[in-house]
Amino acid sequence: MFVGITNTPRDYAWGSAGEISALLGTSPTGKPEAELWLGAHPGSPSVILDPATTGDAGDLHEWIQRDGEQVLGAGVERLPFLLKVLAAGAPLSLQAHPTPEQAAAGFARENAAGIPLTASNRNYKDGSAKPELILAVSDTFEALCGFRAMAETRASIERLVELDAASGAPTPALLAEWLAFARADSDLRAMFEWLISAAPPVPKLVERVTALAEADSASEEFALVRKLAGFYPGDPGVLISLMLNHVTLAKGEALFLPAGNIHAYLRGLGIELMASSDNVMRGGLTPKHVDVPELVSVLDFSASPVPYLRAEPLGEGAQAFRPPVRDFQLIEVNEAAKVQLPSAAIVLCAVGEFMVDSGEHAVTLTRGESIFITADEGAVSIRGTGQLFVASTQ
Known part of the structure; x- marks a missing residue:
């Protein structure tokens, strides 16, 4: 099943002046455009364009909560990844993310302490880890990542x-x-x-x-x-x-940031894909809450080179970015590809026009349009010209 989805960019203060809407050909919001979330995280779930197709569920989170087995497949309780379009007009905070074990323990601990999820001093918004990759879409994308x-x-x-x-x-x-x-x-x-x-x-x-x-x-x-x-x-x-590696990515280059890696995006437009979590331990360059002991407990203090993530070619018209985690992979299609989908998936057309065809269902996506694909489709053929992204598990 193909379901049209959309969302509105989040207006964090560090966001850009209209770079997300300029990329996707949508109307500027008039506010800072920081992150467009495509996924089911309750913090900003994707809006379903035609609720009649999902039994009147208004967003992905609601639909999955109600019909999870139909949407994600048997035994899968949550969409494990979150796709974002990120535009940094100013430096983000220095930050790191926990391991799965740290996230589960921290979430339980703060729940037991009665700290509201919306509290400014809350560290753990959920019980999940948040490894992530960032792919540069602008000509350059500047970041700090890991200790030198x-x-x-x-x-x-x-x-x-x-x-x-x-x-x-x-x-x-x-x-x-x-x-x-x-x-x-x-x-x-x-x-x-x-x-x-x-x-x-x-x-x-x-x-x-x-x-x-x-x-x-x-x-x-x-x-x-x-x-x-x-x-x-x-x-x-x-x-x-x-103390940190300072890197400027060229368009098409990517980084993978595992649990414990200290990093900060400084400037640029990118496609970000991560495990579906909003757990952030901040460490400076921010007016927000900084919990030094908790941050230090999750940080990896090993010196390391810049964590580039190299693409794997998928024929002539596509490539895959596959980090060493099972939660997600990002496939970039520029012309044509046959894509196996091991799970439910999200597809975003950033440039041009593409036909996405599963054999049973087909849709044409143009710039700025996105769909959610339920887990029962299995594979899709993609044809077109431009830049299209497919997010799924590995």
Whole structure:
């Protein structure tokens, strides 16, 4: 069964000025356009275009709650993935997501404590993990993702100390202490906890480092410090950014961000696919709640390279992005493909026009249109020209 779905972009403050509507050819909302959710998460479930086709269910969450076996197949209780169009006009918060075990325990713990789901200090909105991938749709997509080696961070701090010495002013004690951390081969966790403690002197250190970054205007590395400080002056996340991999994706490149990976999207338009969850532990670059002990408990402090996710070709006209989790895969179709669907699926046409045909059902999708496909279809043939995305499990 094919069911037409839609939604309205969420208007988080960091969203873009109309980039989602421009991509999909829809009317601008007049508000920041941050994320368009296509899925059944109760936070913003997809709206069903013709409720008569689903027995008057108005959205995917309601339909699945009522007719789950018919929609998802026997033994499947929830749609395990969430597809988003994401447009960052400003940096998102530094954040990480829990493992399945951490999410289940944290959700139960906060429920037992009576913390409302809508409370600003709530960490766990559900009991699920939230691994995710991001595929760049704009010409470039900028992000921070994962810790880099301590030696690289140490080199950055040493450069700051050199700039400070050249200024003729005494080196602030906190800057010297930060360098001592790095030279003592302290682990990344110790340095991170020291910076994010946000003790009264830390904003002063942020201000000093920002001033040094502005003095070294030719440095690409310190350009990020200047940028972040412009959005979040005094925030410890400005300093933490120097501990992280900074990557600019070209259009068509993707990242996979597993549980525990600290990351922040900085600027760009992308297709995001994740396990269906809204569990976010924030770590700076935000006015929102930051629970340092909970964040530290979920973070992976291993130094790691940029977590690129390479595409697997599917013939001449399509490719698949398959991360090492079963919850989701993203298939991009540009011309034609035969796609096996191991589960219910969501299809979004971003550019051009495509025919989607299961043998029993067929529909033509044009730019900005999307459908939900029930689990009983099994496979679809896709023909057209442009850019179409299929989200399903693996």
